[in-house]
Amino acid sequence: MYDADDDQSHVSAPQALTSSSKEKLRQFVARIETLETEKSELAEQLKEVYGEAKSLGFDTKALRAVIRLRKQDANDRAEAEMMLDLYLEAVGEI
Amino acid sequence: MYDADDDQSHVSAPQALTSSSKEKLRQFVARIETLETEKSELAEQLKEVYGEAKSLGFDTKALRAVIRLRKQDANDRAEAEMMLDLYLEAVGEI
Amino acid sequence: MYDADDDQSHVSAPQALTSSSKEKLRQFVARIETLETEKSELAEQLKEVYGEAKSLGFDTKALRAVIRLRKQDANDRAEAEMMLDLYLEAVGEI
Amino acid sequence: MYDADDDQSHVSAPQALTSSSKEKLRQFVARIETLETEKSELAEQLKEVYGEAKSLGFDTKALRAVIRLRKQDANDRAEAEMMLDLYLEAVGEI
DNA sequence: CACGGCGTACATCGCC
DNA sequence: GGCGATGTACGCCGTG
Structure with missing residues (x-):
């Protein structure tokens, strides 16, 4: 998608994003990266829990x-x- | 797992878990399931964000x-x- | 499925499948499961071939x-x- | 993998395959493509069976x-x- | 360090 | 033709 604001044509010609679209895009990237960070932290904690269990002999x-x-x-x-x-x-x- | 409390031997004799071990096990299961639930929720939210981006034409x-x-x-x-x-x-x- | 033999109505009244329909259904299930088994076997063989290639250094x-x-x-x-x-x-x- | 016959080093420098390796590669490709063809045919048949069931009202x-x-x-x-x-x-x- | 298992991402397909 | 679901492939991590 080249421009979420403008594009009514579905053609594949490259075109610049409007500044509004760019801003939205930035926000999506930010939200996604936040969520992924939190997800990674949980994965990390899971690893720790399994490690702790293992160290206790389980x-x-x-x-x-x-x-x-x-x-x-x-x-x-x-x-x-x-x-x-x-x-x-x-x-x-x- | 043989028994996190008792087993220092690693021998192959069958033995039940002590109640202390069982309790620890339960706690590990609980902690893991909590973390996994939270992880799934984040995954869900990620899907929603991507869906929202898609619906806006990205x-x-x-x-x-x-x-x-x-x-x-x-x-x-x-x-x-x-x-x-x-x-x-x-x-x-x- | 209401009944492949009887139902010309598409009404919502509950009705059991005729034995003829049940028999057809069984046959469909059998044919599908046979095909899926064969498909799984091929998938298995593919994995083996890739594994063999890998073991030869590819x-x-x-x-x-x-x-x-x-x-x-x-x-x-x-x-x-x-x-x-x-x-x-x-x-x-x- | 750059040469299944020669390479003992696991380095990533590009080098030509020996003719022996090329021949093996060809055979792997052939075997894989045969298996995939058969797999696709089974998938095709599965689609037909579901289609037939559907056409009978299931x-x-x-x-x-x-x-x-x-x-x-x-x-x-x-x-x-x-x-x-x-x-x-x-x-x-x- | 190489392997297998697991979780995730992509592509395909059937449905609407 | 878009959307959702399913099957397949890739990358990562834990393990031997």
Whole structure:
């Protein structure tokens, strides 16, 4: 996208961004980078937690498996709910 | 995990976890799940931001490229900084 | 799905599938699962081939790029062919 | 990878491939392209099957959900098996 | 240090 | 034709 303000044509000719578009773009970049920074920090903390568990003698592989299973269960429940809705709709109950 | 409290041996005898170990395990699981939830929320917000940018006509693929490049630049700068420090230290400037 | 045999109405009344429909459904599921199994096996074999190439010292990323480019070329050639046919037909040469 | 026969150094200097390496490369490309062709054909057939089901009045969305669920169940069983092994190993039973 | 697993990003496809 | 979902590929990290 070359100019979010101007472009009504969908042509691919390069054109400069308006200053308004540039400003919006800057803001998007800033918001994204903030969120990614926070996300990286959480990832960092997760690593630390696993490291701490490991240093206390826990098997991180098994620990990760537990986490994965619990998540999977949650997903399964959500999926089951979805399927129920789908079936109810299929038999005209919605 | 054999038992973070008991096991100093790494032998293969089956043994249950002590209640203390179980409690620690529960806490680790809780901490991890909290962090992962927050991480997912940030991921969600990132998707929303990209979606908003897209709805305003910005090319998200290009936007992602911008983010990636800036990140790379930051890494490069950090690395250069590290090298500089290393050299300064090597010549006794620190 | 209301009933592939019966339903001409698209009304929302709940109704069970006829046994004939159920049988068809089973067959569809079976055919799909067979095809997906075969597809997974091919995917598996592809992984093995890439693994073998890697173990012989080839850069799999470059190898993948080669495959991608050749595929693109093939697509381009097919498209050119189609255009040619279209033009030939347009000038009454077919 | 610049030469699968010669390169013991892992340096990144560009160098020509030996004819032996080139030949191997050609064979890998051929094998990969064969497998990918077959995979695409299966994908094509899958599309046809779903299309046929749809034309007979079946709800493909529900059909896909069924397939997904059955696959998920299989995965769950495999995962459960893995967890069992993991736990058995953790208590020294392997 | 090389490998495999995991999470993420891209592309494709079916649907609307 | 845009959008959402799904399958595939890449990069990163932890591990042996």
